[in-house]
Amino acid sequence: MTDPTEQKGTRFMKRMLPAIIVLFTVAIFIPSASFAKSKARIRIKMATLAPRGSTMMNIVDELRAEIRKKTANEVDFKVYCGGVQGDEKDVLRKIRMKQLHGGFFTGHGLGQIVPAVRVLEIPYLYWNYGETTYVREHLERTLNQYFEDEGFVVMGWNEVGFVYTFSKVPITTLEVARGLKWWVWEDDPIGRAMFKVLDISPVPLSFTDVMTSLSTKLIDTAPTTPFGAVAFRWHTRFQYMSEYPSTIAVGASIIDKDIWEKVSPQSRKTILDVTKTYYDRLIRANREENRKCIEILKKSGISIVPNNPNDPELQFILDAARKARESLVGKIYPRELLDQTLALLKEYRENHPDSTIISVH
DSSP, X not given: OOOHHHHHHHHHHHHXXXXXXXXXXXXXXXXXXXXXXXXXXXXEEEEOSOOSOOTTHHHHHHHHHHHHHHTTTSXXXXXXXXXXXXXXXXXXXXXXXXXXXEEEEEHHHHTTTOGGGGGGGOTTTOOSHHHHHHHHHHHHHHHHHHHHHTTEEEEEEEEEEEEEEEESSOOOSHHHHHTSOBEEETTOHHXXXXXXXXXXXXXXXXXXXXXXXXXXXXXXXXXXXXXXXXHTTGGGGOSEEESSOSEEEEEEEEEEHHHHTTSOHHHHHHHHHHHHHHHHHHHHHHHHHHHHHHHHHHHTTOEEEOOOTTOHHHHHHHHHHHHHHHHTBTTTBOHHHHHHHHHHHHHHHHHOTTOOOOOOO
């Protein structure tokens, strides 16, 4: 007999966007009826891992329609969704080969272009959305310039959500953690650095291989957002979830400068102005979806593994995170960018003494 809670969770998932938001910042543009019979002068081809059928559909559909309207049908977007153009590495390759013009990427994909962007996802550094927003908004101009130097324009920044650890057994000690088979996104310097300091040998896989690898028991532990766990049904392979997040997952939509410069200066300004408003809405929607998914996870039988802030092993993990981020200086981000990030975080906490770590409880 099917469990009523499981039925409810299934119905909820069908209404929710079946994609991350560790993915993240993804959107789908579909034709607006008002422009269905007319062809825009410039069509920007983009790709995303997100499939059709999204709770974000209304937001991004409105965005696309408004861009077409406010640019007098100069600019339109064609988005290949559902990963039909491959994973983020494939999409980047096709952009460089001029087969695509841009895409909606997670921090992992963005880091393939500008490694320094991963400073926004340093493990065990950020406590809550207030902190992540403050740091990201103050670093956006610098990061946007980094992307421009690499030949890309950032259309908008997004937020996938806080990342928690999901496992088949409760992770209560480092000894337990070291005995598990952890998934790490392939070519992820942040993940590799953290696992190295913790003396854990992870299994590097593409995102699309995770579900199959859970089924074949190649891995038994994986980090993701609550929304990602529900949307991709990873939660059906796990029994436990950490109380506190390990990091924040960010994302952004980027466009190749070659196609961008074909757009008139006025339309470029219009697109960026319009996008800012809609991406703010998108971030709020992502946070709400993650919140709802936490409740779904609890009701589906996922147990929360409590963390004691005074536990010596937790302090060891925090020390390991500091060592990991220091080991990446000069490799994926410059010292001055890390120092600026830490200074901004300190500034926020001094101005917000009530800032505390987010918890699933």
